[in-house]
Every structure is written in C-alpha cells, then in structure tokens.
Amino acid sequence: xxxxxxxxxxxxxxxxxxxxxxxxxxxxxQVSKSCRVDASKLRVADGAGLAFLWSLSRQRGAEITxxxxxxxxxxxxxxxxxxxxxxxxxxxxxxxxxxxxxxxxLLKDIREQISFIGEFTATALLCLxxxxxxxxxxxxxxxxxxxxxxxxxxxMVSFLTGMIMxxxxxxxxxxxxxxxxxxxxVALALLREMGPIMTAVVLAGRSGSAFAAEIGTMxxxxxxxxxxxxxxxxxxxxxxxxxxxxxxxxxVLTIYASVLGVAxxxxxxxxxxxxxxxxxxxxxxxVGVSDVMTGMIKSFVFxxxxxxxxxxxxxxxxNGATAVGESTTRxxxxxxxxxxxxxxVFAGIFYVLKW
Amino acid sequence: MVTGSNIIEVRGLTAAYGDFxxxxxxxxxxxxxxxxxxxxxxxxxxxTLMKHLIGLLPPAAGEILIDGQxxxxxxxxxxxxxxxxxxxMYQSGALFGSLTLEExxxxxxEEFTDLPADARQLVARMKLSLVGLERFAAHFxxxxxxxxxxxxxxxxxxxxxxAVLFLDEPSAGxxxxxSAGLDALILSLNHNLGVTFVIVSHELASIYAVxxxxxxxxxxxKGILAEGSPADLRDHDSDPGVHAFFHREARxxxx
Numbered sequence: 323x324x325x326x327x328x329x330x331x332x333x334x335x336x337x338x339x340x341x342x343x344x345x346x347x348x349x350x351x352q353v354s355k356s357c358r359v360d361a362s363k364l365r366v367a368d369g370a371g372l373a374f375l376w377s378l379s380r381q382r383g384a385e386i387t388x389x390x391x392x393x394x395x396x397x398x399x400x401x402x403x404x405x406x407x408x409x410x411x412x413x414x415x416x417x418x419x420x421x422x423x424x425x426x427x428l429l430k431d432i433r434e435q436i437s438f439i440g441e442f443t444a445t446a447l448l449c450l451x452x453x454x455x456x457x458x459x460x461x462x463x464x465x466x467x468x469x470x471x472x473x474x475x476x477x478m479v480s481f482l483t484g485m486i487m488x489x490x491x492x493x494x495x496x497x498x499x500x501x502x503x504x505x506x507x508v509a510l511a512l513l514r515e516m517g518p519i520m521t522a523v524v525l526a527g528r529s530g531s532a533f534a535a536e537i538g539t540m541x542x543x544x545x546x547x548x549x550x551x552x553x554x555x556x557x558x559x560x561x562x563x564x565x566x567x568x569x570x571x572x573x574v575l576t577i578y579a580s581v582l583g584v585a586x587x588x589x590x591x592x593x594x595x596x597x598x599x600x601x602x603x604x605x606x607x608x609v610g611v612s613d614v615m616t617g618m619i620k621s622f623v624f625x626x627x628x629x630x631x632x633x634x635x636x637x638x639x640x641n642g643a644t645a646v647g648e649s650t651t652r653x654x655x656x657x658x659x660x661x662x663x664x665x666x667v668f669a670g671i672f673y674v675l676k677w
Numbered sequence: 678m679v680t681g682s683n684i685i686e687v688r689g690l691t692a693a694y695g696d697f698x699x700x701x702x703x704x705x706x707x708x709x710x711x712x713x714x715x716x717x718x719x720x721x722x723x724x725t726l727m728k729h730l731i732g733l734l735p736p737a738a739g740e741i742l743i744d745g746q747x748x749x750x751x752x753x754x755x756x757x758x759x760x761x762x763x764x765x766m767y768q769s770g771a772l773f774g775s776l777t778l779e780e781x782x783x784x785x786x787e788e789f790t791d792l793p794a795d796a797r798q799l800v801a802r803m804k805l806s807l808v809g810l811e812r813f814a815a816h817f818x819x820x821x822x823x824x825x826x827x828x829x830x831x832x833x834x835x836x837x838x839x840a841v842l843f844l845d846e847p848s849a850g851x852x853x854x855x856s857a858g859l860d861a862l863i864l865s866l867n868h869n870l871g872v873t874f875v876i877v878s879h880e881l882a883s884i885y886a887v888x889x890x891x892x893x894x895x896x897x898x899k900g901i902l903a904e905g906s907p908a909d910l911r912d913h914d915s916d917p918g919v920h921a922f923f924h925r926e927a928r929x930x931x932x
Contacts, residue, residue: 344791410815642774
C-alpha cells in the first residue's frame with residue numbers, strides 16, 4: 323500500500339488482508355474526501371480488507387477506482403449499511419440509576435426471601451403431616467453427599483483449630499500458672515461457638531454452593547418449569563429434601579467436629595506433659611449440658627439456613643452460565659452472613675438466659 | 678460455486694464410543710464451494726461425525742483431511758492455522774451470554790489478528806450486517822430471539838473468513854419463515870463469498886433449498902446409506918430407508 327497524504331492518492335497493493343489492514347488502519351485518519359484510491363492491483367481482500375475499503379468509500383468519502391468486479395461484488399451487500407453504528411439499547415449506567423437498581427434488587431430479594439420462607443414453611447408443615455410426601459430417597463443421597471463426604475474436611479479443620487487454640491492459649495495462661503485451663507477455653511469455645519460455626523461454614527462452602535449450582539442449572543435448563551407444569555412442586559421436590567438433609571446432617575457433623583477439636587487441644591496439652599486423666603477431669607468439670615445444648619441448637623438452625631439459602635439462590639437464578647456462577651457465589655456469601663448474624667442473635671439470647 | 682478440488686477428505690473414518698461402533702470405515706469428500714448436507718435418523722451419528730470433522734473428537738480409525746491436512750494429528754501452530762479455516766455454528770447457537778453480539782463476533786479477531794479495536798468493530802458490524810443483525814450489535818444474546826441468536830452465531834463463525842462453515846441443525850427450533858430466511862442466508866454466503874457449507878440437518882424443506890449434495894447415514898449399516906443430490910435421492914434411490922426419509926413415511930417404532 324502506498325499513500326501520499328499531500329496529493330491524497332492511495333495505491334492499494336495486491337493483498338488487503340487482516341495483517342495488511344492492521345498495519346495501515348491508522349492511515350484512514352489522514353484520508354480526506356478528495357482522496358483517489360487506485361485499486362487496480364488489488365486481487366485478494368478478506369473481511370478486514372472489505373471493512374477497510376468500505377470505510378474508505380463510505381466513512382471517508384474517498385473515490386475508489388479500478389476495483390475488480392469480484393471484489394466489488396463482495397462489497398455489494400454492505401451498500402445499505404449505515405455509515406455510523408446504530409444506537410445501543412438504552413442502559414442507564416448513571417450513579418442514580420445504579421443506586422436505584424441496587425436498592426430495588428435488595429428490596430426484591432428481601433421480598434423473595436420472605437415468600438420463600440413462607441412457602442417453605444407451608445410445604446414443610448404439609449410434609450410433617452404427611453411424611454410420605456417427602457422424597458426420602460433423594461434426602462438420604464443428599465445427606466450422604468453433604469454429611470459423610472464432608473467428614474474429612476470438617477474434621478481436619480476442627481482438629482487443627484483445636485490445636486492452634488491450645489498452642490495460642492498455653493503461653494499466656496502458663497505465665498499465671500493456670501495452663502490446665504486451656505482445656506476449659508478450647509472445650510467451651512469449640513462446643514459453644516467454633517464447632518457449630520466452622521461446620522456450618524464448611525457446609526455452606528461445600529453443599530450450599532452445590533445446591534445453588536444444581537438448582538440454578540435446572541432453572542436455566544427449564545427443568546424447574548417442567549416440574550411446575552407437571553404439577554410437581556419444586557419446593558417439595560428439591561428444597562424440602564435438601565433442607566431436611568441439612569437439618570439432620572449439620573448437628574451430627576458439629577458433634578463430630580467439636581469432639582475432634584477438643585482432641586486436638588488434648589494432643590497439644592499431652593505433648594506438654596499433662597496426663598490424659600487430668601485433662602479429662604478438667605473437661606468434665608468445665609463443660610455442662612447447657613454448653614453442649616447451645617452448640618446443638620445453633621447447628622440445627624445453621625443447617626436449615628445454609629441449605630435453605632442455597633436452594634433459594636438456585637431458584638433465583640437468571641439466564642445463562644454467568645447466572646449460575648452468580649447464584650453459587652450468592653449462596654455461599656448469604657450462607658456465611660446468615661450464620662454469623664444468627665450466631666450473634668443466639669449470643670444475645672443465651673446471655674439473657676444465662677446458659 | 679462448486680470448484681473441482683476437495684476441501685475435506687474423509688478416509689476410512691471409524692467413529693466409536695468405547696466398544697460401541699457408530700460409524701464403520703466411512704469415506705467421502707466435500708468439494709470446495711458446495712453446500713454439503715449430512716442427514717439421517719436420530720442416533721445415526723450425524724453430530725458425532727460433525728465433532729470428528731471439526732476435530733473435537735479424535736477418530737477411532739481413519740483420517741480426516743481439511744485442505745490436505747490431517748486434523749486429528751495436527752498440533753500447535755498447525756492446528757491453530759487449521760482451526761482458522763473453518764467456523765462452527767452449534768445447535769443452540771452457543772453465543773457467549775456475557776458478551777454483546779458484536780463482542781461475540783470480535784472475540785476471535787481479538788485473539789488471532791492485530792486489527793485495532795475500531796477496525797474489529799467495523800468488521801464485526803459488517804459480519805452482523807451480512808446476517809441482517811447490524812442494528813442489534815450492542816444487544817446481548819438473551820435480548821434477541823432464538824433465530825437471531827442462530828444468525829449471530831453464523832456471523833461469529835464467519836469472523837475470521839473461514840473457507841468452510843459447519844452448521845449443526847441450523848433450522849432446529851425455528852419457525853418455517855425464519856428457517857427459510859436462514860436457508861437464503863446460506864445460499865447467499867455460498868454464492869457471494871464462495872463459502873463451503875457442511876450442514877447437519879433433517880429438515881427436508883431446507884435440504885431441498887440449499888443442498889448441492891447429501892449423504893445419508895444409517896445406524897444399522899453403520900455407514901453411508903446413500904449419496905447424491907437431494908432430488909436424486911428422492912426420485913431414484915431404491916433403498917427403503919432413503920425412500921422413507923424423503924417421502925416422510927412413518928416406520929414402525931421399535932418396541
């Protein structure tokens with residue numbers, strides 16, 4: 323390609339392909355209306371070449387001469403294309419627009435959560451009255467996936483947390499000569515707070531997200547619509563078994579995790595020379611039934627919350643692959659947020675009850 | 678626009694999933710510039726054959742040559758050059774939902790060419806204008822109809838000016854009018870740009886409208902039952918399977 327900006331003459335070479343066009347695209351800025359383009363040597367033009375030619379004649383108003391008929395024919399379909407792109411569909415990107423949309427989305431979400439809780443309660447009561455309505459087979463499979471398969475990760479996390487807490491507490495307590503109280507600290511913290519919370523967080527990450535992704539993909543594939551039009555309630559078919567599984571599995575996992583956590587603490591203490599019997603006596607004297615019960619009550623609620631919010635996010639899924647990803651994220655985030663929120667409420671209640 | 682040379686050559690291709698052989702040693706050619714249609718009943722291996730042709734599945738035996746190069750053994754730069762020679766439209770369109778139609782078309786150009794952004798955008802607009810969607814360049818796939826999504830998918834497949842376009846069931850799920858529009862588009866791209874088409878279809882009306890040559894696959898024969906122009910197969914083929922397909926005769930549903 324040979325361009326002389328002064329005399330406004332442009333002589334095209336033999337090939338006008340993507341490589342050539344990417345080198346000479348910026349020349350277009352210097353082309354004026356009076357430019358004469360000699361295309362007599364041009365033999366090959368690909369999509370990018372055609373775009374270059376089209377831009378020369380339609381956007382710059384240059385005159386192209388000597389164009390071979392076969393290339394002119396390739397340009398013909400674009401005769402009617404407007405020189406400038408059409409208006410993009412209106413999307414309000416202003417600050418106010420975004421704040422408005424976000425607020426509206428938040429309100430809508432709260433409304434959906436409330437109606438979800440209502441619908442779920444109604445269905446759950448119905449299932450309570452007629453247990454045959456529950457899909458028990460699905461429930462056990464889900465319980466296995468959410469529970470048994472989580473044993474290793476929940477156990478490891480808790481065991482290591484118990485060890486870490488014991489290590490951290492041993493040093494300052496030793497300064498006061500009361501390092502046996504490490505047992506009280508580890509056991510109470512694990513049974514009342516850490517055990518239930520960590521188990522619920524593991525559940526939110528493993529199963530809440532899985533529920534959201536599974537139900538979300540079903541929503542995208544219109545499987546939820548199919549259930550509804552067959553007269554089968556997705557709430558009863560999909561949500562109840564999952565929430566029930568969460569309800570059953572979480573407390574069991576919590577006990578298991580708490581026990582392992584205390585074992586971790588014991589291991590550290592025994593490594594520092596305490597006999598097992600002394601630790602055991604300390605443990606029994608420190609931990610009361612109310613401590614175990616607080617942990618249990620919480621874990622039942624956490625199980626319902628994590629499984630429920632996972633299902634809700636799945637059902638709220640919009641269109642396409644991105645939407646499934648968003649639902650999964652939202653399931654985990656909402657799950658963890660709810661766990662902490664409800665735990666704070668419980669802390670207040672148990673404080674007042676002096677448990 | 679059929680010229681003499683072959684653009685795709687299939688030699689003794691065997692398609693199998695594990696021990697289950699779907700197609701047994703089939704051979705055929707696709708000539709440069711023709712509209713080549715693969716037909717056959719459900720489960721006869723049409724879509725599998727297509728996956729072999731575009732290199733998504735390695736053949737169990739035999740070879741597939743595109744422009745003289747074996748697609749299943751090509752690696753690295755060779756494979757990249759080969760892939761740029763063809764575009765694929767998947768049955769559902771498979772547009773990227775998070776990108777606008779224009780961005781869908783520009784994606785491959787971004788990766789494979791050095792064109793500046795405004796040049797890419799203009800090329801994308803031109804491709805979309807070829808399929809009549811220039812006004813919808815800034816729309817997201819979810820904001821346009823199913824037929825438009827398929828046309829946009831064709832525009833995306835053409836982004837790098839491929840010599841061959843593979844279309845998987847272009848008329849599936851479209852109304853007859855939209856489907857006829859798509860047929861007209863195929864013919865115009867074939868005539869005006871000389872693009873070779875390989876189409877998997879079982880829409881009779883569409884086959885008569887666009888096909889230069891048809892092969893019919895069969896699941897019992899595990900191979901090609903018939904080959905020829907659609908009119909030939911309709912009027913002159915003696916095979917009862919081919920006859921039934923082209924005359925829309927119901928066959929007994931196996932129990």
